[in-house]
Amino acid sequence: MTYPLQGGTEVTRETFWLIGPVGELVFYYLAVLTIAVFLWGVYDRFARYARGSADPFDRLSDLPGRIARSAKAVGSNEKLFDRDFVGGVMHAFILWGFLTLLIGTTILAIDMDIWTKALGQPSFFVGDFYLSYSLVMDAMGLLFVVGLGVALYRRYVVNKERLWGKHTDWEDAFLVWTLFFLGVGGYLVEGIRILGTGFPDFETVSFVGWFVADVLRVAGMDEAMARAVYPLTWWSHALLAFVFIAAVPYAKPFHMISSFANVVTHDEMAGQRLPGIPADFEHTNAESIDDFTWKELLDQDACTKCGRCSSVCPAKASGRPLDPRDVILDLKAYRESLDAGGEERPIVADGGSVIDTETMESCMACMACMDACPVDIEHLNSFTRMNRQMTDEGAIKPSMQEVFQNVMQKGNTFGDPARKRADWTDDLDFEVTDAREETVEYLWYVGDYPSFDDRNKRVARSLATLFEHADASVGILYDDEVYDGNDIRRVGEEFLYLEQAGTLIESFEACDFEKLVCTDPHSYNTFKNEYPEVDFEEFADDPMMDFDIEGFWNAEGEVEVYHYTQVVQELVAEGRLPLSGTELDYTVTYHDPCHLGRYNDEYEAPRDLVRATGCALHEMPRNRANSFCCGGGGGGLWMDLEEDTKPSEERLREALEDTDAGASVEKFVVACPMCLTMYEDGRKTGGFEEHIEIVGLSELLAEAVEAGGTAAQPSTSESAAPADD
Structure with a gap:
């Protein structure tokens, strides 16, 4: 087929140029063999997953929607740009270059093997289609090679630390080098073909291949030499491609399939809720793979x-x-x-x-x-x-075993009598409503640390003062409150977590309230995301589960669950806590608790409240989803572990050295009792006592309200005393 714009020249290229019919047959034989090896390997991999245990979550619900969301996430490379912009651009170049080359090769195969040979139709790989095809393939292939060049530079020249580890092996080099040689080799084959065919004018659209051909000509290669070496170059490129495709299921390249499958089957609430265990005493957790x-x-x-x-x-x-x-x-x-x-x-x-x-x-x-x-x-x-x-197996630290004992015997992690749980209220100059006796809008789950820890009792009293000043309908469970079980669950004590959850829900159901508010983000996450997942009836026959609950609790979300910052933010917005015009003259920074921020995406309520006090808020470099843990989660609060620098010490250093305000930061604001405990400890062990103060957000708010002359603080001198723990 000829086109006027090309002066009568046929605008196409011969796919098996200089390869010959025997070579073409060998190519198809190797292609079929390669695809068979590839398909068997993929099948074998996925068949292996079937030998694992059943997953408790429905991973395939709304499969079309899952695939669409995953395609967006993978195609946009959105997560790869986080914390590493260059890495994101690099991977986007590689991904889209690879996909374009894959699609282009598939189109060519359809034309050769289905459209022309099987259906007997004239080839569409000519004219304007061919020109457009060649331009796109060259342009996207160039991005592919550039992306791989950056990957090689980061791995072997910069020696980017996170790319190397104990499991770095031949697979890593095989993936990146094979793809790079395939990309470069494709341009070399194209350049030799353009040179060997006498530089057809229309091939200028293949601008990279044309450039390669020019370079080869300057280097001394003529048309005859190009025709002589072309078959060897073509076969080298084809065999390398076959080796790569066949190796995909057996090495690191398999991540191109498994990673997408993993994104498709991802649980959007992973981490927020942990998988439960069956009520089966023969159940094992990790005895075998x-x-x-x-x-x-x-x-x-x-x-x-x-x-x-x-x-x-x-x-x-x-x-x-x-x-x-x-x-x-x-x-x-x-x-x-x-x-x-x-x-x-x-x-x-x-x-x-x-x-x-x-x-x-x-x-x-x-x-x-x-x-x-x-x-x-x-x-x-x-x-x-x-x-x-x-x-x-009992293979846990004695300090954790002690916590488990305390929870089993006393219903709290401190091992204190339940009757002392509400002693923190004694020093208030008002009564905190007993939710067991009166109807309230908010049932306030105070939590272990605000109830028993001296430093955190001040947080509880300041929050109670805020609720009182706002005339909010808030009540507590007094000595019927027990530990929520969040952190012992993450340490592995599932049955004790279930026992605590059942006991606490029985207390909830005995009260008349509309909403649940928590001091601790750990409790907030557990009540919001984990308690509704438990089928308590499944454990009714277990003698250790001393509760009577039918089925699920709050499965439909009829009880709204809040962290206290969300409730206080609403009270401020309604004008019930008049912070407007308040001007606390402090330079502060705010730490995002993992369970409030990364777990539940609540970042703005605490910041809005800090700003409402008039304080100058300066963000730390690692903030919001990138926040750095205090070290207290997952049982860290109760474990004495060997570490070079405590996470709390590193975080305080960051506050004083890496924020815009630097050493001018006066207060380190937290909205989590566990974080408060860890940072008070880190302030002492890290030598920061003279440089920064750790303050609960509720304490800062109570001070702001008091500064406005609209509320009184708790009546005891302890509320203003320095920490003594």
């Missing part, structure tokens, strides 16, 4: 070794023996060794195991690893599974 669910096995194969999780992990940064990437890849390596006939070992134990107990004890359950992961690996589910195994 097949105790892990099929999704957890898929997580292992989806890992690309990018190290983003490692780079944000506060435990790793503090020198603890946890690297979230290594844990996932250690499990994968062990699974593959077993499949190859290797020897079984304990999954988690001290010495000789796949994962050491100290590694799992180091996890703070902060979810930073999951937030940073671009392929939605749900680290916390696998980590909790191993923690449960440790708990079942």
Whole structure:
């Protein structure tokens, strides 16, 4: 077919130019063999997941919607730009270049093998279509090569730390170098073809190939030489492509499939809610690799070794023996060794195991690893599974065993008598409503630390003062309140968590209230996201579960759950807490608690309240979803772990050195009792006592209200005393 604009020249190229009919037959034979090896490998991988245990969540609901959302997330590379803009651009170039080349090759195969040979139609790979095809393929292929060049530079020249680890091996080099040589090799084949065919004018649209041809000509290659070396170059490129495709299911390139599948089957509430366990005394958590669910096995194969999780992990940064990437890849390596006939070992134990107990004890359950992961690996589910195994075997620290005993015997983590739970109210100059006796709008779950810890009692009293001043209808459970169980669940004590949840819900159901408000973000997350997931009736026959609850609690969300910052923000907006015009002359920074921010996306309510006091708020570099954990989550509050620098100390250093205000920051504002405890400790051990004050947000608000002359603080001198813990 000829086109006037091209002066009568046929605008196309011969696909098997100089290869010959025998070569074409060999090519198709190798192509079929390659595809067969590829398909078998993919099938074998997914068949392996079926040997894992059933997943408690419906991972395939609304599958079309899941696929559409995943395609958007993967196609936009949105998570890859977070914290690493260059890495995001690099991966976008590679991804879209690769997909364009894949689609282009598929179009060519359709034309050659289906349209012309099978259907007998004239080729559409001519004229304007060919010109457009060549331009797009050259342009996107160039992005592909540039992206891979950046990847090689970051890995081998810059030696970017997070890209290297104990599991770095030949697969990593194979992936990036093979793709790079395929990209460069494609242009070399194209350039030699353009030179060997005498530089047809229309081939200028293949601008990269034309440039390569020019370079080869300047280097001394003529048309005859190009025709002589073309078959060798073509076959080298084709064989490399076949090797890569065949290797996809057996090496790191498989992440191109497993990662997308992982994003599709991701639980949007992963981490916020943990998988429950069946009411089955024969159930095991992590005795064997097949105790892990099929999704957890898929997580292992989806890992690309990018190290983003490692780079944000506060435990790793503090020198603890946890690297979230290594844990996932250690499990994968062990699974593959077993499949190859290797020897079984304990999954988690001290010495000789796949994962050491100290590694799992180091996890703070902060979810930073999951937030940073671009392929939605749900680290916390696998980590909790191993923690449960440790708990079942009694392989936990004595300090945690003491906490468990306290909760079992006294209903709180301190081991204090239940009758003392509301003693913090004694020093108030007003009565806090007993929600067991009166109808209230808000049932306030105070929590263990505000109830029993001297420093945090001041937080409880300041918050009670705010509610009182706003004339809010708020009541508490007094000595019927028990520990919510959030953190012991993340340490692995699932049955004790269930017992506490059932006991507490019985108390909730005995009260008449509309909304639930929590002092602690940990409690807020548990009530909002985890209690509604429990089918309490399933555990009715368990003699340890001393409660009578039918089915689920709050499954339809009829009880609204709030953190106190959200409620106070609403009270301020309604004019019931007059903070407008308040001018506290402090320079402050605010720390995002993991369970309020990263877990539940509440970032603005606390900041709005800080600004409402008139304080000058300066953000730390790591804020909102990128916040750095205080170190108290996942049982860290009760464990004495070896670490180079405590997370709380590092965070206070950041507040004083890395914020815009620097050393001028006077107050470090927190909205979590556990964070308050950890930072008061870090202030002492890190030598920051003379430089910064740790203050609960409710304390700052109460001071602002008092400064406005509209409310009184608690009547005791203790409320103004320095911390003595």
